[in-house]
Amino acid sequence: MDSKTHLYDLGELDVALTESILKEVTEALKEKGYQPIKQITGYLMSGDPGYISSYKDARKKISSIDRSKIIEFLLRRGLDE
Numbered sequence: 619m620d621s622k623t624h625l626y627d628l629g630e631l632d633v634a635l636t637e638s639i640l641k642e643v644t645e646a647l648k649e650k651g652y653q654p655i656k657q658i659t660g661y662l663m664s665g666d667p668g669y670i671s672s673y674k675d676a677r678k679k680i681s682s683i684d685r686s687k688i689i690e691f692l693l694r695r696g697l698d699e
């Protein structure tokens with residue numbers, strides 16, 4: 619058994635979780651024939667989870683993350699910060 623203490627940066631875990639969920643939601647939307655960018659944009663702009671299909675629990679997954687965290691994640695990725 620490893621007796622060393624491990625430290626985790628919660629910010630990094632949030633980023634990893636957000637990225638993972640967005641990928642899963644994107645794939646589920648693609649499988650259902652939707653345009654993921656348009657659907658996710660609609661959700662982020664309106665807050666209406668109806669933009670996201672319930673297929674493969676995509677709606678439940680994306681709703682588990684605060685929309686502002688998703689927007690921040692996407693902006694950071696887009697601006698390469």
